Every structure is written in structure tokens, then in C-alpha cells.
Amino acid sequence: MTAALKQLIDRNLEAVSAKDLDKAVAAFAVDGALIDPHYPIDRMQGHEQIAEGFRWVFAGMQQLGFTVERYFFADDGLTVSVEVLSNHVLKNGRPLEFRQVFVVETCDGLITRWQAYEPYGPHGVGGFFLGLGKRATGCVTAPPPEPVRAILQRHGAGVAHHSTVMGAE
Numbered sequence: 001m002t003a004a005l006k007q008l009i010d011r012n013l014e015a016v017s018a019k020d021l022d023k024a025v026a027a028f029a030v031d032g033a034l035i036d037p038h039y040p041i042d043r044m045q046g047h048e049q050i051a052e053g054f055r056w057v058f059a060g061m062q063q064l065g066f067t068v069e070r071y072f073f074a075d076d077g078l079t080v081s082v083e084v085l086s087n088h089v090l091k092n093g094r095p096l097e098f099r100q101v102f103v104v105e106t107c108d109g110l111i112t113r114w115q116a117y118e119p120y121g122p123h124g125v126g127g128f129f130l131g132l133g134k135r136a137t138g139c140v141t142a143p144p145p146e147p148v149r150a151i152l153q154r155h156g157a158g159v160a161h162h163s164t165v166m167g168a169e
Contacts, residue, residue, distance in 0.1 A: 002073045005080050009104060012111065013066045013084075019058045025051045029110040036116040063089040069099075078106045 008027060015023035025047050028034070034044045034053055044053045057064070065087040072081040081103050088096040098118065105113040 002077065004109065005073065005077070005106060006071060008106065008109065008111070009071070009080060009082055010068070013068070016054070016057075017064045017066060019064065021051060021054055021058065024054050027111050028114070029107060029112045032111050033113045033115075035113065037118065038116070060091055061088055062091050062093065080104050
């Protein structure tokens with residue numbers, strides 16, 4: 001069962017990388033869900049909403065790429081978590097590289113839920129203050145973006161970086 005599940009995941013990532021809308025959507029059950037905070041609507045349910053989400057991604061990206069680092073198969077044979085290094089290029093040529101984890105549930109060979117988890121915290125004002133609080137207590141998980149770094153330096157706060165990647169120092 002894990003071989004079939006791995007193939008389903010790999011085929012879907014290949015379809016998304018190739019911007020093949022029909023193949024990417026066909027991997028999902030009719031009532032399947034795609035949940036990803038990168039999308040304008042972070043929870044898409046059903047083929048039409050999932051297709052609309054993929055159209056948005058495909059329109060904004062020059063190139064999409066995924067390198068699977070490892071799979072974690074659940075005992076039920078229907079669920080897998082996938083650690084991925086995403087390598088994308090925006091339409092304007094700006095490269096994006098970030099890690100994420102996909103949790104995928106399946107039934108009858110189709111995806112019923114594909115949910116993305118990113119290693120960065122909430123956005124907006126809440127995320128800004130959460131980040132400042134972590135930096136003040138020394139619980140830093142990533143280097144701050146350049147504008148935040150400038151604010152921190154103006155106020156004398158440190159900008160240390162501690163990796164949370166498994167096996168990294």
C-alpha cells in the first residue's frame with residue numbers, strides 16, 4: 001500500500017510542477033480538500049475550488065519545484081506526511097525556497113485531504129509581536145526578514161539564528 005501511496009504523491013507533485021491542471025485536480029476525490037495558507041482561500045473543497053486554487057498558483061509562478069526529503073507513512077496505509085523542499089520561481093524571476101510538510105489522507109486511491117504546514121509562524125501584527133517576543137527570550141527559529149532586522153537593530157535587539165531543521169546546527 002505504501003508504494004501506491006508514494007506514487008500518488010509523486011504523480012501529484014509532478015503534475016503541479018508541470019502546471020498540469022487536469023492531472024493535479026484528478027488526483028483528488030470529488031469532495032477532497034486542499035488546505036494551504038499560501039493560497040488566497042486557504043481551504044479549498046471539491047474539484048472546482050481546488051482547480052481555481054491551482055490556476056492562481058500557476059498564473060503567479062514561472063516555475064514550481066518540489067524535492068521530497070522523506071515520507072512518513074501511517075499504519076492505516078492511507079495517510080502520509082511528506083517533508084518537502086519547495087523550489088519555486090515567481091513570474092518576476094524571484095526564486096523562493098522553503099521547507100514545508102504535507103499531510104495527505106487518501107481513500108480509494110484519491111486524495112481526500114492535502115494540507116500544507118510551513119515552518120514559520122502567523123502573519124500580520126500578531127506574528128510580528130510573536131516574533132519580537134521570541135527574539136527577546138532567545139527562542140529564535142529563523143533569521144528575521146530585512147525590514148524586521150533593521151527595526152530590531154535600531155532598538156538594540158539581537159538577530160541570532162537557530163535552525164530548527166532536524167540534524168542541522
